[in-house]
Amino acid sequence: MSADTRFLIVDDFSTMRRILRNLLKEIGFGNAEEAEDGAVALSMLKAGKFDFVVSDINMPNMNGFELLKIVRADEALKSIPFLMVTAEAKKDDIVQAAQGGASGYIVKPFTKATLEEKVQKILTKQN
Amino acid sequence: MGHTDPAAQAVAESDETVHHRIGQLTRTLHNALRELGYDRELMDARDHLPDARDRLAYIARVTGEAAEKVLNAVDRARSVQQELTEQAGELRQRWQAVAAFAAGGKACTPAGKQLIDETCDFFAGVGGQTDRTNVILTDIMLAQDFHDLTGQVIRRVVALAQLLEEQLLKLLIETTPPTQRPRVESKQLEGPVVSQAVRDDIVADQQGVDDLLASLGF
Numbered sequence A: 001m002s003a004d005t006r007f008l009i010v011d012d013f014s015t016m017r018r019i020l021r022n023l024l025k026e027i028g029f030g031n032a033e034e035a036e037d038g039a040v041a042l043s044m045l046k047a048g049k050f051d052f053v054v055s056d057i058n059m060p061n062m063n064g065f066e067l068l069k070i071v072r073a074d075e076a077l078k079s080i081p082f083l084m085v086t087a088e089a090k091k092d093d094i095v096q097a098a099q100g101g102a103s104g105y106i107v108k109p110f111t112k113a114t115l116e117e118k119v120q121k122i123l124t125k126q127n
Numbered sequence B: 001m002g003h004t005d006p007a008a009q010a011v012a013e014s015d016e017t018v019h020h021r022i023g024q025l026t027r028t029l030h031n032a033l034r035e036l037g038y039d040r041e042l043m044d045a046r047d048h049l050p051d052a053r054d055r056l057a058y059i060a061r062v063t064g065e066a067a068e069k070v071l072n073a074v075d076r077a078r079s080v081q082q083e084l085t086e087q088a089g090e091l092r093q094r095w096q097a098v099a100a101f102a103a104g105g106k107a108c109t110p111a112g113k114q115l116i117d118e119t120c121d122f123f124a125g126v127g128g129q130t131d132r133t134n135v136i137l138t139d140i141m142l143a144q145d146f147h148d149l150t151g152q153v154i155r156r157v158v159a160l161a162q163l164l165e166e167q168l169l170k171l172l173i174e175t176t177p178p179t180q181r182p183r184v185e186s187k188q189l190e191g192p193v194v195s196q197a198v199r200d201d202i203v204a205d206q207q208g209v210d211d212l213l214a215s216l217g218f
Helices: A014-026 A038-047 A064-073 A091-099 A112-126 B006-036 B038-104 B110-143 B146-174 B206-215
Strands: A007-010 A032-035 A052-055 A082-086 A104-107
Touching (some): A014 B110, A014 B146, A038 A064, A052 A112, A064 A082, A064 A091, A082 A112, A091 A104, B038 B110, B038 B146
Parallel strands (some): A007 A032, A052 A082
């Protein structure tokens, strides 16, 4: 993984997608695309080659848990790092994400340092 | 006629009695509301809910637009900072050449040399200053996450207003109170924490997330 790592940012709020995209660029990952919900993200994941998913949970059409479940069950996608970045602070949700195969979990509001630490940790673990 | 279980019959009769009583209570409540003029107040409350929803939607839209404007401004400011850094770097190199020339000969007065040195120092410091400004711009950018956080809360309140409206409408049309109170389903996602009340089913911050996951071996 390198600066060419291709990220898919999934969030129904355009403001948050933009913040995440800019933050990823600041920490050295300028290659990112955006999806406004899980359903759009899934079609993008199947169509293109992404190396890393950063996803919200609470979204219309298909939420982050549903997207994670489908990704982990898909032979071609199952090994892709999947970082949850969400306002959902319930312990049950965090446990559900971990048990569902999420690579990391960041609760909003978050800092640049937190995002950088989690992304690097996931990438290090994967290599 | 087949044999009827006495226990089952007793339960059925008991259910019927309860339903009958609920019906009587409902009618009494409805009559009381109407006699006291509260049915009009309920109607008014129901009529005002769409307006409340519109106002909340307006807040969500305007705050979203404000956040986008700030993000656009941050992008422009970053671009300016980038240009400033690059131009300062180029000028610094040229002034360093002038400083080297001035140091080697008598073409420059002491005051001139001092000015050249100070100019070089200034350009050397611009990079650090733009870095600090970029950190501030990142903070400003991150603060716009309020749109996401408040937007999610507004979305839930709008949904709640919709539910209330539907329930009030039922109450008015059917002249009975709704048989089931609107309830928050246990599986409903919780969203941002808006109450400061102490709760043990949510985490307070990122450290709480990390601790919980570590305790589970993740």
